[in-house]
Amino acid sequence: MHKLKKILPLLFLSLLLTSLMVVPALAQDETGQPGVAEPSAPTAVEVAPEKGPPPPAPTTIIYNLYATDAFIPLADGSAVYNYGFVGGRQGVPLTFQNSVTPGGSRAGDTELWTSFTYTGNGNIPGGAPAPTGGPVTGDETLLLGNAQFPAPLIYAAVGDVVEIRLKNLGTTLSTAPNDPHSIHLHGLDVDAANDGVPETSVGAIPANSGAPGAGNVIVYMFSPQYAGTTMWHCHQEADIHVQMGMYGALVVYSKEDKSNQYSAYNNGGPGNGFGGTLFGWKYDKDYVLLESEIGPAQHVSEEISGDYNPVDYKPTYWFLNGLSFPNTIHVNLPGGWGDWIAAHPGYDPLIVGSVGAKSSDGSKGQKVLIRMINMGYETQPMHMHGYHGKVIGSDQRAWIWANAAAKNGLWNKGTPWGEGMEKNTLTIGSGETYEWLVNFGLQAVTSTYPSGTQTRFDGSGPQSNTQTQFPPIPDPSGPPYIGGPTVAGLVGLGGTSQIFPFHNHDDYKATNNGAYPGGMFTALIPVP
Numbered sequence: 001m002h003k004l005k006k007i008l009p010l011l012f013l014s015l016l017l018t019s020l021m022v023v024p025a026l027a028q029d030e031t032g033q034p035g036v037a038e039p040s041a042p043t044a045v046e047v048a049p050e051k052g053p054p055p056p057a058p059t060t061i062i063y064n065l066y067a068t069d070a071f072i073p074l075a076d077g078s079a080v081y082n083y084g085f086v087g088g089r090q091g092v093p094l095t096f097q098n099s100v101t102p103g104g105s106r107a108g109d110t111e112l113w114t115s116f117t118y119t120g121n122g123n124i125p126g127g128a129p130a131p132t133g134g135p136v137t138g139d140e141t142l143l144l145g146n147a148q149f150p151a152p153l154i155y156a157a158v159g160d161v162v163e164i165r166l167k168n169l170g171t172t173l174s175t176a177p178n179d180p181h182s183i184h185l186h187g188l189d190v191d192a193a194n195d196g197v198p199e200t201s202v203g204a205i206p207a208n209s210g211a212p213g214a215g216n217v218i219v220y221m222f223s224p225q226y227a228g229t230t231m232w233h234c235h236q237e238a239d240i241h242v243q244m245g246m247y248g249a250l251v252v253y254s255k256e257d258k259s260n261q262y263s264a265y266n267n268g269g270p271g272n273g274f275g276g277t278l279f280g281w282k283y284d285k286d287y288v289l290l291e292s293e294i295g296p297a298q299h300v301s302e303e304i305s306g307d308y309n310p311v312d313y314k315p316t317y318w319f320l321n322g323l324s325f326p327n328t329i330h331v332n333l334p335g336g337w338g339d340w341i342a343a344h345p346g347y348d349p350l351i352v353g354s355v356g357a358k359s360s361d362g363s364k365g366q367k368v369l370i371r372m373i374n375m376g377y378e379t380q381p382m383h384m385h386g387y388h389g390k391v392i393g394s395d396q397r398a399w400i401w402a403n404a405a406a407k408n409g410l411w412n413k414g415t416p417w418g419e420g421m422e423k424n425t426l427t428i429g430s431g432e433t434y435e436w437l438v439n440f441g442l443q444a445v446t447s448t449y450p451s452g453t454q455t456r457f458d459g460s461g462p463q464s465n466t467q468t469q470f471p472p473i474p475d476p477s478g479p480p481y482i483g484g485p486t487v488a489g490l491v492g493l494g495g496t497s498q499i500f501p502f503h504n505h506d507d508y509k510a511t512n513n514g515a516y517p518g519g520m521f522t523a524l525i526p527v528p
């Protein structure tokens, strides 16, 4: 909470209203008629075609979400105080990670807790409860103090009507400020009423401090027009609340995508392997990869309602989907990987694709769509080994210009692999998204040196590993040598001998508070 900022919203609003007063004059064209069309309905769906059957009724999808706080476990065993959200789709069984109990010491007023006690997951079989006005009641008490990091993933399809109900449960830590919260639907082109910026939209929701009363539940609605990848976050004192962890991924599927069709056998959303089509490209499975980082000093300051200057930002932990290496590759998580992914569906950061499977586009090798989202405050150069991913879009729009359409029609057939906007390193700024499509058929599951090409040393120095006039290696009677590795057959994880790092190329960000490897580091794994 900013102390000084309490007066700023009023100042901002008065400036805004002053500037709006000149708009009608500017909007007149030469005929004196208003140059601005009537605003369309905020939740309009696709316009009916002139001929043919009427469009199907839009599906209404409800998310019941709650704002609160929690202590979050980090990969090096420390714990951080966060604000965040918990909840999910109405009617879908809800599993959430309970706040850990911080322990150990805090060396200074900028340091995190050095240890924690893991307290497992909570469950609500009937799904996230519909928020009630007034005090925290019923199943809502299970969610209080258990904010998730990242926030629950939201997904829907083009043309759906999405209703997000948000209740502010408040904080459990008595020393922390009991701040208002909001939801900003970043990149969804919603109208101002659903924009979630307290200074320009419906005000943020004050915390429920125990007294009965309305005003602590707010409903946002939107109907996405474009398939793509986006994000949502709190916009109350964004310099604080975003840093404190109040953000999540938001995926809009094409209407016919199987990944959007929730059922008993399909949990829906990213990571389920049902695939779909985006910007004309078919993909077999999709992953969300949400980049962010934290500077501990601000979290410690919020914990005690201290004063913190946000320009003193100094991050020391970096995350992919809220996890740092080695947790990103399912290792060392408190409670194990099963516990974590059950509480964070759609957020698996370990990317696996089949080399030999037939793709939905008819070719060999799975096409895996990585949905890059940067919700941190820094710019991140993310680098994949072993592949060049094809950038097919960014910020909810297709990049047709970057993957020139084949001659036989715009976008009916995309640029072949090996051409177009293919990159191994993608620099993503704060607030940006990219769709990065990887063809797993371009690597094998085995990794071998061709016969006779091992590195060798003949006494006068190292020799090229392509020379063949030397004895085979190993040859105990020959010259001394440095033998290179011989790799053959299927070894290692999941029947593959190939594991490709996928990491932040600002390599100090592949650490946990300076300990390498850690941070923004995961892997691409081709499997048979």
Ligand SMILES: [Cu+2]
Pocket: 083, 179, 180, 181, 182, 234, 235, 236, 241, 246
């Ligand atoms: Cu907030």
